[in-house]
Amino acid sequence: MLDLPAAARLYLRPIQFVDTPIGGDGAVARLAGGLLWFSAYELIVVEGCTRIRQRVVSIAEAEADPRLAPIAARITASRVPLTLGTRTLRFDQPQVMAILNMTPDSFSDGGKHMGDPAAAAQSGVEMSIAGAAILDVGGESTRPGAETVWEGDEIARVVPVIARLAASSAAISIDTRKAAVMEAALAAGAHLVNDVSALLYDDRALEVVARADCPVVLMHAADPKRGAQGKGGYADPLIEVYDWLEARVEAVVAAGVDRAKIVIDPGIGFGKSLADNLALMNGLALFHGIGCPILLGASRKRIVGALANEAPAEQRLGGSLALALKGAALGVQLLRVHDAFESVQALRVWRGMEDAARTAPHAAL
Template sequence: MISAEIARRGHSARVYLRPTGFVDAPFGYDGQTLRLAGGLLWFAMVEAIAADENGRFASALVPVERIEDFVESLPEPQSSSACTQLRRLTSPRAALTLGQRTVRLDQPQVMGILNVTPDSFSEGGGLESDPDTAAARAVEMSESGAAIIDIGGESTRPGARTVWEGDEIARVKPVLEKLHHAGLALSIDTRKGQVMEAALAAGAHLINDVAALTWDDEALAVAARSTAPVVLMHHQGNPATMQQDPRYRDALLDVYDWLEARIDSVVAAGVARERLLIDPGIGFGKNLRHNLQILNGLSLFHGLGLPIVLGASRKRTIGALSGEAPVEQRLGGSIALALKGAAQGVQLLRVHDVFETVQAVRVWRGMRDEALTPG
């Protein structure tokens, strides 16, 4: 039995709870389902995973009606940890207040990517010197249904080189200033404290950091001084080298552990926990199998109790599974991964193709609404 094996291994063992066994609706299943993170999904089972420094050593599928008994059967400190995870799995996620916009997180929302870089996935370059066109593109994405516009002035794709802060600010600041009074929810995608500070002063409302405030000490200090929400993304290595033989004991659990530790560090440095969001970092120091393991297990991250951001749009994983299709031919795969995220309760889907993804999510939402309408 999993509890006995955990007790035998002592404090070196950890327990993880992953919601699974999703049902169309909770009607008629009193006590047999739980609502995931206050959203549109209900789950009937929990996969309990036990692991130590060598990796997983046991797992069990526990029905929701027996999950409290299971948690109480665990030794300490695992029982307390599992109890905290269970509470976080079911706690609603508060809406984000971003300027004039309120972004509800009880349903999947789309974050549109606006790259003002010479080597953009989506724009093909050029917007870094054309803030008027970039601002118009942001408005277009908002009109297509993007809840948040994520503006970045530095490419962090595999092999990308670091951009000087002055150049990055020169790319993003004029766009933010033009959008300041447009009533949009604006995010700044950067690793650098100076860029964060300049962007927030120019009108950004949210910090999206692929380095999780580890790139420089100033980034963490800026985040602590501000009141902006912050996305902490998992990564291994830096963009220039991150795809050179990345390794994990267990990709899903290692990313979970890393994010948990990073959250604790950031909170200790003065950033309120309720301001944080998390991103498992698809493609950032992960090979194809690592990415797929994380995507299959996304619901685990709800145990951290924070909103989840998923950025899988046009990633190499899609190309690798579709005959090495180039980035401009990865729309179908991008939508497939966005819907995979929605089906596991992800709150924010960061995408290049806003109109198409919003349409897919609206169809998914329509099916959920029908299922949740009493008969």
């Protein structure tokens, strides 16, 4: 058993990923019931606000320690599939959530579908045909500087689109912070609530989701009331975001939401600096310790522009794909993207390489 301080908080981050579990009985573990296998953890020991120890521990060491074993069990446990209307979303491989904005001021594609719900729904159907597992419909921009939209206007933007998409049997998510919009969207045929405030912006939101018994995405934001305008100022963004999400999941479960229906999102770009976002991207595997599927929404965000000569939003496809594949390689189950066709294609190629690695001649050696 490891000698760990009694009062310290403990974290495990899966590391040392391997091509195949063949020949690694007891020495490797499967990540969240998905495609990836790993052979060690990074153990992070925190007291107060400071990391006091970091070391590599084996799979066996983690499973044998009474304080680490529950964390390891959450990391390796298969995620429960979500039922979204007539569709079942499984988390044994990464899936695409395609963005369908009904806003005039989105930083990336604002105004494209405004005033034409039929064309918007057709665009959503095309993204489904391209391989998107979920269509995420939103009527309010959450970009920095965006104005708050009255809930009546937001409902008018999204409900006609959702109703048309529901008729096509698509799996639909409503991207909103407002309880009234959630209710209207769910009544129109949406199946999942994606809330960038983790049900903290609107006092009724948690009640609505619990009563509807629907899946929900809880996203971290430095200030859930202000969204992208909030400022964090993190000493250790990875640990602080983890702690916040873990506490928020527990609070939402205590309020009556089924834990098996909760997805978590570290909130790339929401009140976070470039350094914060990079720490979260590189440390994504840590979040498997919370035991929920992970959504990564980094498509076309500022992190891409900051690393790519200030490329404008419409020229950030390559960087967005790089971030998506980084997420897939660390076990993220849902990738929220603007470019559905390209993202699905990238994931299919990545999946093909992963499958080939498991069956290569060297794999059994």
